[in-house]
Amino acid sequence: MKTAISISVGVLLIGTWVAVAAAPRPGGERVAAVAAVRSAGLAPIGVEEPKYTYVGSKKCKMCHTDEHKSWAKTKMGQAFAVLQPDHSKEAKERFKLDPAKDYSRDSACLKCHTTAFGEAGGYFIPDPEDKKSARAAKKLEHVGCESCHGPGSEYIKVFMDILMSKRKYKVEELYAVGLEKITEATCAACHNEESMKIHPGEAFDYEKRKAEGIHDHQPMKQREG
Template sequence: LALVLFGLPFIAYTAEDYVGAQKCKVCHMKIFKSWEQTPHAKAFDALKPGEAIEAKQKAGLDPQKDYTQDATCVGCHTTGAPDRPGVQCEACHGAGKQYSSATIMNRTLWKAEPEKQCAMAVEAGLVRAPTEQHCTACHNEKSPTYTPFDFKARYPEVKHPE
Protein backbone atom coordinates (compact mmCIF):
# COMPACT_ATOMS: atom_id res chain seq x y z
CA LEU A 1 0.00 0.00 0.00
CA ALA A 2 1.54 3.24 -1.10
CA LEU A 3 1.79 6.12 1.32
CA VAL A 4 0.64 9.47 0.03
CA LEU A 5 0.98 13.04 1.16
CA PHE A 6 -2.22 15.05 1.37
CA GLY A 7 -2.25 18.57 2.71
CA LEU A 8 0.11 18.08 5.63
CA PRO A 9 3.78 18.35 4.77
CA PHE A 10 6.20 15.64 5.90
CA ILE A 11 3.50 13.36 7.34
CA ALA A 12 2.52 10.32 5.28
CA TYR A 13 -1.04 9.06 5.56
CA THR A 14 -3.02 6.46 3.69
CA ALA A 15 -6.56 7.12 2.46
CA GLU A 16 -7.85 4.88 5.26
CA ASP A 17 -6.40 7.25 7.88
CA TYR A 18 -8.97 9.93 6.98
CA VAL A 19 -12.48 10.00 8.45
CA GLY A 20 -14.00 12.91 6.49
CA ALA A 21 -15.76 16.14 7.41
CA GLN A 22 -19.10 14.39 7.90
CA LYS A 23 -17.71 12.66 10.98
CA CYS A 24 -16.27 15.93 12.33
CA LYS A 25 -19.64 17.60 11.78
CA VAL A 26 -21.28 15.41 14.43
CA CYS A 27 -19.58 17.38 17.23
CA HIS A 28 -18.43 20.50 15.40
CA MET A 29 -21.60 21.62 13.60
CA LYS A 30 -20.97 25.38 13.91
CA ILE A 31 -17.48 25.01 12.45
CA PHE A 32 -18.75 22.66 9.74
CA LYS A 33 -21.49 25.08 8.66
CA SER A 34 -18.95 27.92 8.48
CA TRP A 35 -16.50 25.75 6.48
CA GLU A 36 -19.26 24.67 4.08
CA GLN A 37 -19.50 28.25 2.80
CA THR A 38 -15.78 28.58 2.03
CA PRO A 39 -13.80 28.12 -1.19
CA HIS A 40 -11.96 25.26 0.57
CA ALA A 41 -15.22 23.30 0.84
CA LYS A 42 -15.87 23.86 -2.86
CA ALA A 43 -12.28 23.27 -4.06
CA PHE A 44 -13.12 20.01 -5.82
CA ASP A 45 -15.90 21.68 -7.82
CA ALA A 46 -13.30 23.92 -9.48
CA LEU A 47 -11.89 20.81 -11.19
CA LYS A 48 -15.15 20.09 -12.98
CA PRO A 49 -15.73 21.09 -16.61
CA GLY A 50 -17.18 24.58 -16.95
CA GLU A 51 -16.24 25.61 -13.40
CA ALA A 52 -13.63 28.23 -12.42
CA ILE A 53 -13.40 29.21 -16.08
CA GLU A 54 -11.51 32.47 -15.58
CA ALA A 55 -8.91 30.94 -13.24
CA LYS A 56 -8.36 28.01 -15.63
CA GLN A 57 -8.00 30.27 -18.66
CA LYS A 58 -5.56 32.53 -16.81
CA ALA A 59 -3.48 29.44 -15.94
CA GLY A 60 -3.55 28.16 -19.52
CA LEU A 61 -5.83 25.25 -18.62
CA ASP A 62 -8.80 24.07 -20.67
CA PRO A 63 -11.90 25.22 -18.75
CA GLN A 64 -14.02 22.50 -20.37
CA LYS A 65 -11.69 19.64 -19.39
CA ASP A 66 -12.58 17.37 -16.47
CA TYR A 67 -9.69 17.58 -13.99
CA THR A 68 -11.46 15.55 -11.27
CA GLN A 69 -9.35 12.46 -12.04
CA ASP A 70 -6.08 14.33 -12.62
CA ALA A 71 -3.60 13.16 -9.99
CA THR A 72 -1.77 16.48 -10.04
CA CYS A 73 -4.99 18.27 -9.07
CA VAL A 74 -6.82 15.99 -6.66
CA GLY A 75 -4.04 16.02 -4.05
CA CYS A 76 -4.90 19.61 -3.20
CA HIS A 77 -8.58 19.67 -4.16
CA THR A 78 -9.55 16.65 -2.03
CA THR A 79 -8.62 15.53 1.46
CA GLY A 80 -7.11 12.10 1.76
CA ALA A 81 -8.92 10.49 -1.15
CA PRO A 82 -10.89 11.51 -4.24
CA ASP A 83 -14.13 10.49 -2.50
CA ARG A 84 -13.56 13.25 0.08
CA PRO A 85 -13.91 16.34 -2.10
CA GLY A 86 -12.71 19.74 -1.00
CA VAL A 87 -10.16 20.93 1.50
CA GLN A 88 -11.77 19.31 4.53
CA CYS A 89 -11.01 19.47 8.25
CA GLU A 90 -8.20 16.93 8.10
CA ALA A 91 -6.24 18.90 5.51
CA CYS A 92 -5.39 21.28 8.35
CA HIS A 93 -5.91 19.10 11.43
CA GLY A 94 -4.29 15.85 10.30
CA ALA A 95 -5.89 12.53 9.37
CA GLY A 96 -8.45 11.78 12.06
CA LYS A 97 -8.56 8.01 12.34
CA GLN A 98 -6.47 7.96 15.52
CA TYR A 99 -7.69 11.09 17.29
CA SER A 100 -11.37 10.72 16.40
CA SER A 101 -11.83 7.56 18.42
CA ALA A 102 -14.68 7.39 20.96
CA THR A 103 -12.12 7.37 23.77
CA ILE A 104 -10.72 10.73 22.69
CA MET A 105 -13.62 12.52 21.00
CA ASN A 106 -16.11 11.87 23.76
CA ARG A 107 -18.39 14.81 24.65
CA THR A 108 -18.77 13.80 28.29
CA LEU A 109 -15.03 13.42 28.80
CA TRP A 110 -14.30 16.68 26.94
CA LYS A 111 -16.69 18.57 29.21
CA ALA A 112 -15.20 16.98 32.34
CA GLU A 113 -11.52 17.21 31.42
CA PRO A 114 -10.97 19.30 28.29
CA GLU A 115 -7.22 19.76 28.78
CA LYS A 116 -6.64 16.02 29.23
CA GLN A 117 -8.78 15.10 26.22
CA CYS A 118 -7.12 17.75 24.07
CA ALA A 119 -3.67 16.47 25.06
CA MET A 120 -4.74 12.94 24.13
CA ALA A 121 -6.04 14.13 20.76
CA VAL A 122 -2.82 16.01 20.02
CA GLU A 123 -0.77 12.97 21.03
CA ALA A 124 -2.88 10.90 18.62
CA GLY A 125 -2.16 13.29 15.74
CA LEU A 126 -4.56 16.23 16.00
CA VAL A 127 -3.05 19.45 14.71
CA ARG A 128 -4.67 22.24 16.75
CA ALA A 129 -3.77 25.11 14.44
CA PRO A 130 -2.31 24.82 10.95
CA THR A 131 1.01 26.42 10.19
CA GLU A 132 2.17 28.20 7.08
CA GLN A 133 3.68 24.89 5.93
CA HIS A 134 0.23 23.28 5.94
CA CYS A 135 -1.13 25.96 3.62
CA THR A 136 1.86 26.21 1.31
CA ALA A 137 1.77 22.47 0.66
CA CYS A 138 -0.87 23.50 -1.91
CA HIS A 139 -0.68 27.29 -2.10
CA ASN A 140 2.70 27.40 -3.86
CA GLU A 141 4.31 28.20 -7.21
CA LYS A 142 3.82 24.62 -8.43
CA SER A 143 0.07 25.18 -8.63
CA PRO A 144 -1.02 26.30 -12.10
CA THR A 145 -3.46 28.77 -10.55
CA TYR A 146 -1.00 30.12 -7.98
CA THR A 147 -1.31 33.67 -6.77
CA PRO A 148 1.03 35.10 -4.13
CA PHE A 149 0.09 33.69 -0.73
CA ASP A 150 0.44 35.61 2.53
CA PHE A 151 -0.25 33.23 5.42
CA LYS A 152 -0.74 35.95 8.05
CA ALA A 153 -3.22 37.80 5.87
CA ARG A 154 -5.13 34.69 4.77
CA TYR A 155 -5.24 32.72 8.04
CA PRO A 156 -8.21 34.70 9.44
CA GLU A 157 -10.23 33.48 6.45
CA VAL A 158 -9.95 29.86 7.61
CA LYS A 159 -9.80 30.36 11.38
CA HIS A 160 -12.74 28.70 13.12
CA PRO A 161 -15.59 30.83 14.44
CA GLU A 162 -15.60 31.24 18.21
Protein backbone atom coordinates (compact mmCIF):
# COMPACT_ATOMS: atom_id res chain seq x y z
CA MET A 1 0.00 0.00 0.00
CA LYS A 2 2.77 2.37 1.04
CA THR A 3 4.60 1.68 -2.21
CA ALA A 4 1.49 2.36 -4.26
CA ILE A 5 1.07 5.76 -2.60
CA SER A 6 4.65 6.80 -3.03
CA ILE A 7 4.60 5.73 -6.67
CA SER A 8 1.48 7.77 -7.36
CA VAL A 9 2.98 10.78 -5.58
CA GLY A 10 6.11 10.28 -7.65
CA VAL A 11 4.14 10.11 -10.88
CA LEU A 12 2.23 13.23 -9.90
CA LEU A 13 5.39 15.15 -9.13
CA ILE A 14 7.19 13.95 -12.21
CA GLY A 15 4.09 14.91 -14.19
CA THR A 16 4.37 18.41 -12.73
CA TRP A 17 8.05 18.44 -13.45
CA VAL A 18 7.56 17.50 -17.11
CA ALA A 19 4.84 20.12 -17.47
CA VAL A 20 6.98 22.88 -15.97
CA ALA A 21 10.04 21.79 -17.89
CA ALA A 22 8.07 22.55 -21.05
CA ALA A 23 6.90 25.98 -19.81
CA PRO A 24 8.21 29.04 -21.63
CA ARG A 25 10.18 30.42 -18.68
CA PRO A 26 11.21 27.28 -16.88
CA GLY A 27 13.87 28.78 -14.56
CA GLY A 28 11.94 29.35 -11.36
CA GLU A 29 9.23 26.76 -11.79
CA ARG A 30 11.96 24.27 -12.41
CA VAL A 31 13.48 25.25 -9.10
CA ALA A 32 10.12 24.85 -7.38
CA ALA A 33 9.63 21.45 -9.02
CA VAL A 34 13.07 20.35 -7.88
CA ALA A 35 12.22 21.41 -4.33
CA ALA A 36 8.91 19.52 -4.47
CA VAL A 37 10.58 16.40 -5.81
CA ARG A 38 13.32 16.65 -3.17
CA SER A 39 10.94 17.17 -0.28
CA ALA A 40 9.06 14.06 -1.36
CA GLY A 41 12.35 12.20 -0.87
CA LEU A 42 12.76 11.49 -4.57
CA ALA A 43 15.88 12.19 -6.56
CA PRO A 44 15.01 12.00 -10.25
CA ILE A 45 17.91 11.65 -12.64
CA GLY A 46 18.93 14.82 -14.42
CA VAL A 47 17.28 17.19 -11.97
CA GLU A 48 19.82 19.59 -10.50
CA GLU A 49 19.99 22.24 -7.82
CA PRO A 50 19.17 25.77 -9.03
CA LYS A 51 22.28 27.18 -10.62
CA TYR A 52 21.51 30.88 -10.50
CA THR A 53 20.00 33.17 -7.91
CA TYR A 54 18.59 36.68 -7.87
CA VAL A 55 20.88 39.56 -6.88
CA GLY A 56 18.45 42.52 -7.03
CA SER A 57 18.18 45.52 -9.36
CA LYS A 58 20.64 47.64 -7.34
CA LYS A 59 23.50 45.37 -8.40
CA CYS A 60 22.72 46.10 -12.06
CA LYS A 61 22.57 49.84 -11.37
CA MET A 62 26.34 49.90 -10.83
CA CYS A 63 26.98 49.40 -14.53
CA HIS A 64 23.59 50.29 -16.06
CA THR A 65 22.74 53.63 -14.44
CA ASP A 66 20.56 54.91 -17.28
CA GLU A 67 18.51 51.75 -17.61
CA HIS A 68 18.06 51.70 -13.82
CA LYS A 69 17.11 55.35 -13.50
CA SER A 70 14.50 55.20 -16.27
CA TRP A 71 13.14 51.83 -15.08
CA ALA A 72 12.67 53.16 -11.54
CA LYS A 73 10.28 55.80 -12.90
CA THR A 74 8.01 53.27 -14.62
CA LYS A 75 5.13 51.50 -12.95
CA MET A 76 7.05 48.24 -13.07
CA GLY A 77 9.81 49.91 -11.09
CA GLN A 78 7.22 50.74 -8.43
CA ALA A 79 4.95 47.73 -8.68
CA PHE A 80 5.38 46.65 -5.06
CA ALA A 81 4.40 50.06 -3.68
CA VAL A 82 0.89 49.84 -5.15
CA LEU A 83 0.17 46.91 -2.83
CA GLN A 84 0.44 49.16 0.25
CA PRO A 85 -2.80 50.38 1.85
CA ASP A 86 -4.13 53.67 0.47
CA HIS A 87 -1.83 53.53 -2.55
CA SER A 88 -3.48 53.74 -6.01
CA LYS A 89 -6.88 54.10 -4.35
CA GLU A 90 -8.78 54.94 -7.53
CA ALA A 91 -7.36 52.03 -9.46
CA LYS A 92 -8.18 49.65 -6.62
CA GLU A 93 -11.74 50.93 -6.41
CA ARG A 94 -12.09 50.46 -10.13
CA PHE A 95 -10.86 46.88 -9.78
CA LYS A 96 -13.12 46.21 -6.78
CA LEU A 97 -10.06 45.69 -4.60
CA ASP A 98 -10.09 47.14 -1.06
CA PRO A 99 -8.00 50.36 -1.03
CA ALA A 100 -7.60 50.19 2.77
CA LYS A 101 -6.27 46.64 2.73
CA ASP A 102 -2.55 45.82 2.94
CA TYR A 103 -1.84 43.53 -0.02
CA SER A 104 1.93 43.67 0.43
CA ARG A 105 2.04 40.30 2.21
CA ASP A 106 -0.55 38.65 -0.03
CA SER A 107 1.00 35.95 -2.18
CA ALA A 108 -1.89 36.26 -4.66
CA CYS A 109 -0.48 39.68 -5.58
CA LEU A 110 3.24 39.28 -4.91
CA LYS A 111 3.84 36.83 -7.71
CA CYS A 112 3.43 39.59 -10.31
CA HIS A 113 4.37 42.67 -8.29
CA THR A 114 7.83 41.49 -7.17
CA THR A 115 10.85 39.73 -8.67
CA ALA A 116 10.57 35.94 -8.83
CA PHE A 117 8.24 35.53 -5.85
CA GLY A 118 8.27 31.97 -4.54
CA GLU A 119 11.25 30.87 -6.60
CA ALA A 120 14.43 29.74 -4.85
CA GLY A 121 16.39 32.95 -4.27
CA GLY A 122 13.45 35.09 -5.39
CA TYR A 123 11.22 37.46 -3.42
CA PHE A 124 9.74 36.03 -0.21
CA ILE A 125 7.47 37.41 2.52
CA PRO A 126 9.92 38.70 5.13
CA ASP A 127 9.67 38.20 8.87
CA PRO A 128 9.03 41.79 10.06
CA GLU A 129 10.99 41.08 13.28
CA ASP A 130 14.08 40.01 11.35
CA LYS A 131 15.94 42.92 9.79
CA LYS A 132 18.20 40.70 7.72
CA SER A 133 15.27 38.91 6.14
CA ALA A 134 13.52 42.24 5.48
CA ARG A 135 16.64 43.59 3.72
CA ALA A 136 17.01 40.48 1.58
CA ALA A 137 13.38 40.67 0.47
CA LYS A 138 13.47 44.43 -0.11
CA LYS A 139 16.04 44.23 -2.87
CA LEU A 140 13.62 42.07 -4.87
CA GLU A 141 10.59 44.29 -4.53
CA HIS A 142 8.94 45.52 -7.77
CA VAL A 143 9.24 44.02 -11.25
CA GLY A 144 13.04 44.16 -11.18
CA CYS A 145 15.65 43.77 -13.88
CA GLU A 146 15.83 40.05 -13.28
CA SER A 147 12.06 39.58 -13.76
CA CYS A 148 12.78 39.96 -17.46
CA HIS A 149 16.52 39.37 -17.83
CA GLY A 150 16.77 36.31 -15.58
CA PRO A 151 18.65 35.60 -12.32
CA GLY A 152 21.95 37.49 -12.32
CA SER A 153 24.27 35.69 -9.90
CA GLU A 154 26.48 34.23 -12.62
CA TYR A 155 26.08 36.45 -15.66
CA ILE A 156 27.04 39.58 -13.74
CA LYS A 157 30.44 37.98 -13.13
CA VAL A 158 30.86 37.45 -16.86
CA PHE A 159 29.74 41.03 -17.55
CA MET A 160 32.32 42.18 -15.01
CA ASP A 161 34.99 40.31 -16.96
CA ILE A 162 33.73 41.79 -20.25
CA LEU A 163 33.90 45.26 -18.73
CA MET A 164 37.35 44.86 -17.20
CA SER A 165 38.99 43.12 -20.16
CA LYS A 166 37.27 45.40 -22.73
CA ARG A 167 36.85 42.30 -24.89
CA LYS A 168 34.05 41.64 -27.39
CA TYR A 169 31.35 39.11 -26.54
CA LYS A 170 28.47 37.25 -28.13
CA VAL A 171 25.26 37.30 -26.13
CA GLU A 172 24.98 33.49 -26.30
CA GLU A 173 27.84 33.38 -23.80
CA LEU A 174 25.57 35.11 -21.30
CA TYR A 175 22.51 33.05 -22.19
CA ALA A 176 24.56 30.02 -21.10
CA VAL A 177 24.85 31.45 -17.57
CA GLY A 178 21.33 32.65 -16.77
CA LEU A 179 20.68 35.72 -18.94
CA GLU A 180 17.34 35.16 -20.66
CA LYS A 181 16.34 36.11 -24.17
CA ILE A 182 13.31 38.36 -23.89
CA THR A 183 10.22 37.37 -25.86
CA GLU A 184 6.50 37.93 -25.54
CA ALA A 185 6.39 34.93 -23.19
CA THR A 186 8.58 36.82 -20.71
CA CYS A 187 5.83 39.40 -20.31
CA ALA A 188 3.02 36.85 -20.39
CA ALA A 189 4.26 35.51 -17.05
CA CYS A 190 2.40 38.52 -15.57
CA HIS A 191 0.50 40.28 -18.38
CA ASN A 192 -1.99 37.48 -18.86
CA GLU A 193 -5.56 36.31 -18.35
CA GLU A 194 -5.13 36.13 -14.59
CA SER A 195 -4.04 39.75 -14.31
CA MET A 196 -6.89 40.77 -16.63
CA LYS A 197 -9.28 38.99 -14.29
CA ILE A 198 -7.94 40.78 -11.19
CA HIS A 199 -7.70 44.15 -12.89
CA PRO A 200 -9.41 44.32 -16.26
CA GLY A 201 -7.80 46.64 -18.77
CA GLU A 202 -6.48 46.81 -22.27
CA ALA A 203 -5.37 43.57 -23.91
CA PHE A 204 -1.58 43.26 -23.81
CA ASP A 205 0.08 44.28 -27.07
CA TYR A 206 3.73 43.19 -26.89
CA GLU A 207 5.32 45.52 -29.45
CA LYS A 208 3.28 48.48 -28.28
CA ARG A 209 3.94 47.96 -24.58
CA LYS A 210 7.63 47.25 -25.19
CA ALA A 211 7.95 50.54 -27.05
CA GLU A 212 5.90 52.37 -24.41
CA GLY A 213 8.59 52.05 -21.90
CA ILE A 214 10.44 49.53 -19.85
CA HIS A 215 13.63 51.56 -19.59
CA ASP A 216 15.83 53.74 -21.81
CA HIS A 217 18.14 51.89 -24.16
CA GLN A 218 21.87 52.37 -24.63
CA PRO A 219 23.95 51.21 -27.60
CA MET A 220 25.98 48.08 -26.89
CA LYS A 221 29.64 48.69 -27.72
CA GLN A 222 31.26 45.40 -26.90
CA ARG A 223 28.57 43.10 -28.22
CA GLU A 224 29.25 41.23 -31.46
CA GLY A 225 26.51 40.18 -33.85
